[in-house]
Amino acid sequence: MGKHLDAARAHFGRDTGGFLEGGRYALVHTRSLEFDDLRPYVPGDDVRDIDWKATARSGHTLIKRFVSEKHHKILVIADAGRDTAGLAPSGELRRDVAMHVIGALGLITLRRSDQIGMVFGDARGCVDIPLRRGETHVERMLHRFVQHTTEVPARSDVLEQLDWVARHHRHPMLIFVVSDEPDVGDRLSEVLRPLATLHDVMWAMVSDMPVISSVEDDQAGYDVADGRVVFSGAELGPAVLDAYRRAELDRRQRLSEFMAAHGVPHALIGGSRQIRMALTEMTEVYGRAG
Structure with a gap:
């Protein structure tokens, strides 16, 4: 295997059996x-x-x-913008965690002979990789994603990629979104509603390192999206830290309720070691939909 698939397998493991069984749009000869x-x-x-x-x-x-065995057509939609340069709670770069998620999906398709493609990009637009099978195809797909995320990407905007797929991919597929946690709002709803109606959609959200860790932390940070300084916990104090944590809990609760209302299985992934559990949980929900 290539280096990207090998890296994904190191975190996901070799056993890919039982994933992506069933579902509404399993394609049957x-x-x-x-x-x-x-x-x-x-x-x-x-x-x-x-x-x-x-x-x-x-x-x-x-x-x-x-030939009566079920095969899927799987399309990965991935954010490859500036946000991927941030850190996940595990301390890994978020682009590395995202690549391992996509690689794990590729490993699953190899055993099942599923077709897989990908749409990735940033606020400037999209790269659309056609559906194909095979190890070489998956490795090249991962290489192009990694290359984009490391060569001065633009501002992240995964809704740009979602909208592209909604307008250009009109045959039912299994869609797997890999990005950060999206902001709940009218624009997300307008894009996600037609996607979830036509396709099966799952969403792996690579979470961000907390903006403020503790009041003992005296190291300021910065926002990878725009370079703005983020004050340290020691500078902001316990009252601001408590308010931030409450706001984060509320935000994630709203996001979870939004995804459930649109019928989108989802999971937060804080590091590569959590990928297998997250995919297991999401694909079990998917399988029960069949």
Whole structure:
């Protein structure tokens, strides 16, 4: 595997079984149980489908795959703007966490032979990578995302990418958004409503390092979006810190209620070690929708 997929696998693990089963828009070949190809056996497969001759030749247990198996078309929508240069609560760069999320999705598609593409960008516009299968395709997709986020990206505006997909992708797909926590408002609702109506949408939100950590913190920070100074907790004092924490709780509660109202499974991801749990939770909700 390439270096980006290897990095994602180091955090996500090798076992990709059970993810993205079911869902409203799992794409099913409509022909009868006609032999398609072979794939490695995984626990839970019907042993009657094992191809014993091919297994003997290869030295690995291989199972027959039929064209009636479900395959998905998956489109990742990713923020690749300036906000990705910030830090996640884990201390990692948010662009690295986002890349590992996208890489984990790529690993899942490899086992399932799903098609995957991506739309990413910033406030200036979008890069639209067509749906394809395969390890080489996923690795190139990750490379282009990383390259964009590290070469002086513009202001983040994931709604620009969402709007692009709403206007240009009219066939039902599974859409997976990877960005920071969006601001709830009319513009988000106007863009998300048609997307969630036509497609299945899930949203992985890579959370930001708290703006104010504690009153003992005397180190000022800065906003990666516009470079403005963020005062330290010691300068602002306990009253401001308490108000900030209450406001953050309220903001996240509103965001969670907004996503639930639009039928969008979502998860906050504070670091790469949380990716597997977050994807498990979201895809379980997705699977029950089928």
